[in-house]
Amino acid sequence: MDYSKTAAGVLQGVGGEENVRSLVHCATRLRFVLKDEAKADSAAVKAVPGVVTVAQAGGQYQVVIGNDVPDVFAEIGKISNFGGSADGAADDAPKGNLFNRFISMISSIFTPVLWALAGTGLLKAFLAAAVTFGWIATDNSTYAVLNALSDAFINFLPIALSITAARYFKANEWTSLAIAGALVYPTMAGLVGQPDLTFFGIPFTMVSYVSSVIPIIVVVWLQSHAEKFLYAKLPGAVRRFVTPMLVVLVAVPLVFVVIGPISDLLGGALGNGIGWVFENAPWAGGAIMGGFWQVFVIFGLHWGLVPLFTLEFQTTGQISLVGPVFAAVLAQAAAVAGVWVRARNKNLKSLAAPATLSGFLAGITEPAIYGINLPLKRPFAFGIVGGVIGGAIIALGGVFSTAFVVPSGLALPALLGNGNMLMLALGLAVAIAVPFLLTVIIGFVEPTEDAAPAPAAAATDLVVYSPLDGTVVALSETPDAAFAAGALGDGVAIQPRSGALYAPFDATIAAAFPTGHAIGLRHADGAEVLIHIGIDTVKLGGTHFDVKVTTGQEVKAGDLLVEFDADAIAAAGYDLTTPIVVTNGELYPALADVQTGPVAHGEPLFTAVSIESAPVSA
Structure with a gap:
């Protein structure tokens, strides 16, 4: 790439x-x-x-x-x-709607901390496995150091979330950090469970904010509104230091007295509810998580469950929800492995190989899902079946994690010793075997080799004829940074003097955008050319454009591709400079015989020099 x-x-x-x-x-x-x-x-x-x-x-x-x-x-x-x-x-x-905004908020706040959370969680999982197998004792300084570096991040999670929440809600990050620091301050942590606590005569119950999520997000949201109000009301000479002083003075007691206890009750109820499901109908909870997790991933809705993982951990010290997700992830990886084994299409096999390894080892399943399983339909469905059965078995075994990890083959130590290991092994085996065997035995409708034409092995030079009447200018003069820098490929630009775009060579229409602003063409020898009519003209939504071709259509040099109202587009404030670029520079690394100045459509514009002849030309 x-x-x-x-x-x-x-x-x-x-x-x-x-x-x-x-x-x-x-x-x-x-x-x-x-x-x-x-x-x-x-x-x-x-x-x-x-x-x-x-x-x-x-x-x-x-x-x-x-x-x-x-x-x-x-x-x-x-x-x-x-x-x-x-x-x-x-x-x-x-x-x-509120649901979409909630998902957006959660993903924005958790995304920056996810890998640190997952990485330290994986360390904690390996450390727990080492203790289980007797490889390390818990009463020495080595264990103390390893435990601290693997456990600290999730313990002080409110501090990390104070920064990301402040960025999302546009609050002062350092004031948010001061609030979070007070929540996990050792003296305050020592008050947890103590009776008869008051703040200026107001009684309150101190709850633990270790690994907490809700209180810091809520208070930073309130902080953002308070700061806007105070900045507008306080004199400029004092507002920069008085604002954080007042915010901290009000926000921290507010958390201790109101927000914390309420969130603790809600979080406890939610954690207990999850525990009840996995205690009384574990197969149902496991089947839902194992079967639908990857569906949530498709829509990006899995972010809505991340806070549940941390809430369950804060409440119970373990995460039951994670176990069945291992089945969901490995089932999709197994399905794409089945595609790898059964497929005869070389392109499909080449895609399936890295997607299989990525899914099994790292738990990254999007390449498998979007690139292979979902387009082929059956493998994705087989993966869901494997996830449902495997997830139900794992949940029936009471398997849980004591660390926040991204489910994957490498993260399996997080589950070792936590629950029935025979059921874990059986659940994972079923989750892998069922979709793999179904995919290999039942199969899928395989695309033919020519469904996605590959560039010819021996590309030849291609003369690209002008698709427009106009004036040729250097691509670097294009008023668009990406095109001007050659980021999309080498080529030229034309300032058109008429409103008709013609095919610059015999080609297949690789992409005919419904908005009419751009056309992608592929020559039989492999050259790919993008023509982009004007700058930012996609914003017109197709107004003033009339597309004459469709994706996949064969055209001859000189065929009319698009008609556009140049005057109306210019009057709308858009620059009509039209880049014509070769997008697969790895096969066509150079241009020759580049035209300059006035040009008519059908006249030679430039020659795309193939990699076969570029060394000779040099």
Whole structure:
């Protein structure tokens, strides 16, 4: 994957930097909160090399990348500048229903801490396994050090969440940190369970805030509103230090007296409710978690369950919900392994191999689900069947985790010694064997080798004829940073003088966007060319464009592809400079005979030099 091209393509497809309110990433997805999702071109985003698919759920526009998502995220950071002043930023928040806004909030707050939480949880799991097998004693300093470094993060989770919650709610991070520090301050922790506690005569009950989630999120939300009020009312000379003083003075006692006890009651009730289900009908809880977890993942709704894991841990010191999720994850990995074994399509096998390893070892199943199992339908269904049965068996065995981990093969030590290990082994075996065997024996409708044409092994030079009447300008003069930098490929740009776009060579229409603003073409020898009519014209939503072709259609050089009203587009304030770029530069690394100045459609524009002849040309 060319991370820079993927980053530039995704950013352009979501409507550009100006349409992005915030961006974070999780294990496999770029999670955008967009100001206007209607401005995003999902077809264009899906067509970007390296993008698996797009999901819109939970108030987020989620671009699924796979294991390489951190690299793409880093490249987006190089070509954009998200953020700016926090004042008024909350006005751009999504205005969807409460459920979507809740999911968006949870994912935004938990995503930045997830990997530290999972990594230290995995260390704790390995340490617990080492103690179980007698590899390390608990009464020495080595154990004390390892226990501290693996246990500290989840114990002081409110401190971490105070930072991410402050960023989400646009509150002062350091004031939030001061509040969280007071919640887990050793002296306060020592008051837990003590009778007759009062604050200026107001009685209260001290509860434990170790590993807590709800109190800090609620109080930081209140803090954000209090700060706005105080900043507006206090004199400029004193508000910068008086505001945090007043906020802390009010917020911390408010948590101790009101928020903490209420959240403790709610969290306890929820934790007890989960415990009741897994005690009285464990097969049902296990089947639901094992069967539907991956469905939740598809819609990004699994984030709504993350707080339940931490609440259950805070209440009971263990997480019963996690065990069946191991079955769900490994079942989908097993299904894609079945595809790997049975498939005859070389492209499908090459996709299934890394997706299998990623699923089994790291618990990253999005590449398997979106790239293979879901499109093939049956493997995904077989994975759900395996997850239901395996999850039910694991829950019947009373299996639980004593650490927050991302379910995967590497994280299995988190379950060792916790519950019936025979039932765990049986549940995992069934979760893996059932979807694997069903996929291999029953099979699936396999795409033919030519369903997704691959570039020819021996690419040849291609003469690209001008698709427009106009004036040729250097690509670097394009008023779009991604195109100008060549992030989407090498080529030229044309400033059109008419409103008709013609095929620049004999081709298959690889992508005909319904908005009409862009056309992707593929030559029989493998060259891929993108023509983008104007800058940011996707925002017109197809107005002033009339597309004459459809995706998959064969066209000849000179065939009319799109008609557009150049005058109306210009009057709407859009620049009509049209980039024409070769998007698979790995096969066509150079251009030759590049035209300059005025050009008519049908005249040679440039030659895309193939990798076969580029060394000779050099």
